[in-house]
Amino acid sequence: xxxxxxxxxxxxxxxxxxxxxxxxxxxxxxxxxxxxxxxxxxxxxxxxxxxxxxxxxxxxxxxxxxxxxxxxxxxxxxxxxxxxxxxxxxxxxxxxxxxxxxxxxxxxxxxxxxxxxxxxxxxxxxxxxxxxxxxxxxxxxxxxxxxxxxxxxxxxxxxxxxxxxxxxxxxxxxxxxxxxxxxxxxxxxxxxxxxxxxxxxxxxxxxxxxxxxxxxxxxxxxxxxxxxxxxxxxxxxxxxxxxxxxxxxxxxxxxxxxxxxxxxxxxxxxxxxxxxxxxxxxxxxxxxxxxxxxxxxxxxxxxxxxxxxxxxxxxxxxxxxxxxxxxxxxxxxxxxxxxxxxxxxxxxxxxxxxxxxxxxxxxxxxxxxxxxxxxxxxxxxxxxxxxxxxxxxxxxxxxxxxxxxxxxxxxxxxxxxxxxxxxxxxxxxxxxxxxxxxxxxxxxxxxxxxxxxxxxxxxxxxxxxxxxxxxxxxxxxxxxxxxxxxxxxxxxxxxxxxxxxxxxxxxxxxxxxxxxxxxxxxxxxxx
Amino acid sequence: xxxxxxxxxxxxxxxxxxxxxxxxxxxxxxxxxxxxxxxxxxxxxxxxxxxxxxxxxxxxxxxxxxxxxxxxxxxxxxxxxxxxxxxxxxxxxxxxxxxxxxxxxxxxxxxxxxxxxxxxxxxxxxxxxxxxxxxxxxxxxxxxxxxxxxxxxxxxxxxxxxxxxxxxxxxxxxxxxxxxxxxxxxxxxxxxxxxxxxxxxxxxxxxxxxxxxxxxxxxxxxxxxxxxxxxxxxxxxxxxxxxxxxxxxxxxxxxxxxxxxxxxxxxxxxxxxxxxxxxxxxxxxxxxxxxxxxxxxxxxxxxxxxxxxxxxxxxxxxxxxxxxxxxxxxxxxxxxxxxxxxx
Numbered sequence: 008x009x010x011x012x013x014x015x016x017x018x019x020x021x022x023x024x025x026x027x028x029x030x031x032x033x034x035x036x037x038x039x040x041x042x043x044x045x046x047x048x049x050x051x052x053x054x055x056x057x058x059x060x061x062x063x064x065x066x067x068x069x070x071x072x073x074x075x076x077x078x079x080x081x082x083x084x085x086x087x088x089x090x091x092x093x094x095x096x097x098x099x100x101x102x103x104x105x106x107x108x109x110x111x112x113x114x115x116x117x118x119x120x121x122x123x124x125x126x127x128x129x130x131x132x133x134x135x136x137x138x139x140x141x142x143x144x145x146x147x148x149x150x151x152x153x154x155x156x157x158x159x160x161x162x163x164x165x166x167x168x169x170x171x172x173x174x175x176x177x178x179x180x181x182x183x184x185x186x187x188x189x190x191x192x193x194x195x196x197x198x199x200x201x202x203x204x205x206x207x208x209x210x211x212x213x214x215x216x217x218x219x220x221x222x223x224x225x226x227x228x229x230x231x232x233x234x235x236x237x238x239x240x241x242x243x244x245x246x247x248x249x250x251x252x253x254x255x256x257x258x259x260x261x262x263x264x265x266x267x268x269x270x271x272x273x274x275x276x277x278x279x280x281x282x283x284x285x286x287x288x289x290x291x292x293x294x295x296x297x298x299x300x301x302x303x304x305x306x307x308x309x310x311x312x313x314x315x316x317x318x319x320x321x322x323x324x325x326x327x328x329x330x331x332x333x334x335x336x337x338x339x340x341x342x343x344x345x346x347x348x349x350x351x352x353x354x355x356x357x358x359x360x361x362x363x364x365x366x367x368x369x370x371x372x373x374x375x376x377x378x379x380x381x382x383x384x385x386x387x388x389x390x391x392x393x394x395x396x397x398x399x400x401x402x403x404x405x406x407x408x409x410x411x412x413x414x415x416x417x418x419x420x421x422x423x424x425x426x427x428x429x430x431x432x433x434x435x436x437x438x439x440x441x442x443x444x445x446x447x448x449x450x451x452x453x454x455x456x457x458x459x460x461x462x463x464x465x466x467x468x469x470x471x472x473x474x475x476x477x478x479x480x481x482x483x484x485x486x487x488x489x490x491x492x493x494x495x496x497x498x499x500x501x502x503x504x505x506x507x508x509x510x511x512x513x514x515x516x517x518x519x520x521x522x523x524x525x526x527x528x529x530x531x532x533x534x
Numbered sequence: 535x536x537x538x539x540x541x542x543x544x545x546x547x548x549x550x551x552x553x554x555x556x557x558x559x560x561x562x563x564x565x566x567x568x569x570x571x572x573x574x575x576x577x578x579x580x581x582x583x584x585x586x587x588x589x590x591x592x593x594x595x596x597x598x599x600x601x602x603x604x605x606x607x608x609x610x611x612x613x614x615x616x617x618x619x620x621x622x623x624x625x626x627x628x629x630x631x632x633x634x635x636x637x638x639x640x641x642x643x644x645x646x647x648x649x650x651x652x653x654x655x656x657x658x659x660x661x662x663x664x665x666x667x668x669x670x671x672x673x674x675x676x677x678x679x680x681x682x683x684x685x686x687x688x689x690x691x692x693x694x695x696x697x698x699x700x701x702x703x704x705x706x707x708x709x710x711x712x713x714x715x716x717x718x719x720x721x722x723x724x725x726x727x728x729x730x731x732x733x734x735x736x737x738x739x740x741x742x743x744x745x746x747x748x749x750x751x752x753x754x755x756x757x758x759x760x761x762x763x764x765x766x767x768x769x770x771x772x773x774x775x776x777x778x779x780x781x782x783x784x785x786x787x788x789x790x791x792x793x794x795x796x797x798x799x800x801x802x803x804x805x806x807x808x809x810x811x812x813x814x815x816x817x818x819x820x821x822x823x824x825x826x827x828x829x830x831x832x833x834x835x836x837x838x839x840x841x842x843x844x845x846x847x848x849x850x851x852x853x854x855x856x857x858x859x860x861x862x863x864x865x866x867x868x869x870x871x872x873x874x875x876x877x
Contacts, residue, residue: 327760329759329760347762348759348760348761348762349762349763350762351762352761352762353762358760360760362756365754365756366754366756366757366759366760367757367760368754368757369750369753369754369757370754371753371819371820372753380746380750380761381761383743383746384743384746384747384750384761384762384763385761385762387743390743396738396741396742397742397743397744398738398741398742398743399741399742399743399746
């Protein structure tokens with residue numbers, strides 16, 4: 008009996024097609040794995056199923072959903088809960104000051120009538136704490152949890168919080184389908200294996216599980232069947248025993264990349280290092296780097312890839328000193344002081360932030376000022392001396408901006424236009440222009456094409472390749488899009504759990520990339 | 535037409551229209567325009583520097599400086615000391631400023647350090663610090679060891695008067711400097727020139743490398759950080775300059791007014807200054823000299839013209855009521871703008 012059927016689900020965000028005719032069906036008691044890269048459409052699919060408001064505020068979706076054969080169209084998470092769907096989120100939705108019991112029974116409290124409630128309605132009934140605790144104990148026992156149900160949630164280990172979230176979901180009597188969104192991401196190995204046991208137990212109790220994870224070995228171990236998404240398309244639904252981890256990885260990543268590189272572009276890059284990182288740690292929230300070693304050769308484009316949250320973004324931010332950093336950075340043979348952005352800029356390093364609008368631009372200042380400011384601040388350019396004053400020289404700022412606008416083809420009404428009103432691609436070009444004005448020999452580029460339309464993407468990437476080729480600028484490009492890394496990089500380092508998992512040439516196979524991104528070693532590939 | 539209204543801004547348009555209406559009524563009531571214009575010029579000159587003090591505060595990112603009283607009390611101390619030593623005229627005025635500026639700078643430095651610990655709450659905390667400083671100084675005025683009979687109560691003993699007359703010291707030194715008459719309108723040349731000088735210094739600073747760093751730190755702290763700017767240091771700088779300008783501003787204000795007002799007088803000094811710059815078109819994140827000039831002119835003209843007109847038309851001190859409504863209303867309006875759009 009099919010518990011859930013989703014048929015031909017299509018979702019557009021504006022012009023952007025994030026899901027295209029995806030179908031999915033789950034039997035009762037089945038554990039179904041959902042895998043795909045970041046941006047493959049997993050979260051959007053779950054948001055649709057759970058009736059999240061973001062779906063309806065952006066124009067709804069196409070396609071049909073059936074639960075037990077009955078059409079189901081969730082307008083809000085409440086609808087979904089009523090239909091027996093529960094979701095455990097990646098971020099915990101627990102109230103730290105409340106006890107375990109109070110969190111589990113939140114909004115479904117057991118109550119006794121009181122005098123006041125008889126007059127003013129049942130909102131004023133008294134909580135029956137002992138009954139609530141008994142209920143909680145029951146569900147916690149189901150999960151093999153020994154934690155005291157009266158403890159406050161604040162201060163419990165993260166693993167416990169995960170279990171409490173699940174306890175809350177299975178305490179709902181009508182629960183039929185539980186969505187687990189990367190449930191093991193925050194758990195230690197033993198916690199994770201304990202957790203998987205619980206998931207199995209739930210499935211035996213007849214609850215269907217939709218299991219989203221980047222850890223392919225878990226998926227392989229626990230699920231009955233798997234759906235693989237890629238770029239919003241459904242690649243395959245298949246029984247777990249009929250597919251190997253290597254094949255899953257290949258299907259996840261696999262993409263027809265046009266290897267545009269002609270042979271004559273293969274330049275001779277010597278083993279001369281412009282930058283070395285040793286035991287490099289960056290404390291960037293959500294993107295921690297945990298003791299990484301990496302060498303960057305002079306004149307290469309080094310791609311840094313990996314899944315979100317594994318620490319790839321932290322590397323560039325750490326080199327620039329924007330987040331607390333420890334370890335050693337050696338630039339051009341000299342050790343670079345840590346946690347000091349000005350020193351990094353002085354050592355001919357420029358940085359294009361992944362947060363273009365937040366860090367990369369002064370949105371309410373004109374283009375020319377944006378382009379000139381870094382070099383004015385760091386290198387004292389664009390200044391003129393009048394008496395004792397060092398004033399900004401508006402004429403040279405403007406001339407320089409006009410030159411850059413022409414070179415990089417920035418579409419704008421003129422150098423005085425405020426950057427807020429530019430399109431994403433043109434904003435990125437202003438950032439590039441600002442970095443170039445510093446005349447760096449090492450350019451750190453973070454997510455350069457995020458939020459940019461396809462045409463502008465190509466222009467930005469072409470610009471980077473041109474800089475590398477013509478000015479012999481070393482470029483470290485960090486991107487979630489493996490495709491674009493493979494298009495322009497000479498080598499690609501895949502980051503997993505804050506460390507380099509492996510370095511691959513851009514023409515390595517899809518399996519290799521997929522496995523490294525999932526944290527597997529390459530020995531699994533049988534050559 | 536719409537774009538023109540947008541460019542001028544609705545609040546400025548309403549206030550300007552109201553002002554023109556008041557002037558027409560004043561003409562109709564045969565209130566002499568020449569004296570009104572003289573008053574407007576004087577009140578513009580005496581208030582403009584206090585309004586100017588908002589600019590470095592906004593530019594460095596601490597928002598509107600509701601803690602103007604901090605600078606003001608040190609300006610008052612400067613003036614009191616110069617009177618104690620029986621200095622008068624220009625010399626007294628300059629000495630007051632020379633004493634007040636370093637004191638205000640030190641106070642501004644510590645206040646700026648404190649603001650770095652409460653980012654995001656600067657305006658609320660500033661208001662209360664201002665109130666506390668004024669109260670603290672009330673004690674100081676009572677116990678300060680000043681001896682000059684000009685300053686202490688007429689019956690002797692300890693403690694300063696509530697209002698100290700500057701008639702024998704520095705009253706009107708700037709107003710009368712190079713002043714001349716066009717018809718019946720008296721132009722307070724010195725006063726306006728002194729404001730022009732201060733405004734010019736602030737303008738030059740905002741075009742200099744140091745000033746630009748401060749401005750960038752104020753408009754996008756993350757951007758500034760990634761360009762190697764010490765954002766906290768820039769915020770302290772902005773606070774120091776703002777506090778120093780407040781100290782100079784109150785000395786200029788007092789010499790034009792003819793009295794030093796002690797005790798509770800500085801309590802609400804920040805409100806009209808904040809209101810004026812907001813009327814001029816500044817926002818919480820953006821302020822220019824032109825906003826100071828337009829805002830002070832509109833705000834002060836409104837008060838000057840409204841006073842005689844309303845006193846003729848109705849009874850009591852309606853102009854004070856109007857001042858309060860306009861200044862607090864415009865502050866409220868500006869603070870409700872999402873993201874600090876131009877008010």
